[in-house]
Amino acid sequence: MGSLNINGRAVTVQAEPDMPLLWVLRCELGMTGTKFGCGVGICGACTVHLDGDASLACKTLMSDLHGQKITTIEGLQGAEAQALKAAWLDLDVVQCGYCQSAQLMAACALLRHKPAPTDADIDAALSHIVCRCGTYPRVRAAIHQAAAKRRPV
Template sequence: MKVSLTVNGKPTSIDAPPDMPLLWVLRDVLDLKGAKYGCGVGQCGACTVHLKGSPVRSCQLPVSALQGAEVTTIEGLSPDGSHPVQRAWDEIDVPQCGYCQAGQIMSAAALLARNPSPTDAQITAAMNGNLCRCATYHRIRDAIHAAAATSAVTPSAPAATTARPRQAGTPRN
């Protein structure tokens, strides 16, 4: 199935089976490896991307639903890692293993775009379903508060880029 969509601000056409999940399009067709395969059933959040600014589980979104879609991945959230959530993730030192971080950051960015000053309860509700096997939930909450305090967060509006930026919020070597 031929589909035209916009990924990270760049118009893209793909030809893939209609039931292929967006996650595999991103990773295998477009070589964007930020979104991770965690569970394959939309329960863990590791594959979270933005669809028109809202967080979605890319493992559950088939190619057949992508015509004209506007998708933003962690690579497109901020090409240089300067998004307030990415900066806060680094400052608070959120990651431990880092596997869930792209999905966590995408969900947090969407939350702050909708609600620039969330309460702890609102953060918990918005981040529910983004699992972290290392249990860094308190640091995730702290980073969301830090991002909210440092600047206004706007919905994802990526600059078109082909560069593969460092993914803020990943473990340091």
């Protein structure tokens, strides 16, 4: 049994120390916005934030968690998140949508750390997320659009 801070709430879960956070979120808590893709850290579909940094929930074991604030797509908030969600809709980024929660999580973490990212910054921050539909150019454009709206004039 353990206590987690998920999306700003204290949550108690029944989980073994070697259980990945991904399974706690999806199976124990019914939070299915964090997707299962490969389960071994290759596809990035399970990207969440740990203390604001993009992390893979499938590679994060319960024993690795020591009071970090966990944010999932269900709890993604703030100015960066709003700007990204608006840009995603404006540029029609989503195709099948399976990787989009991970893309948004990684993009939001990027904008919080680098408010004016370059193409190289975006590629590096999102390189661990596989999009089988190939929406990478639209994702990049949406991140640039969101960043531009967040910059002071």
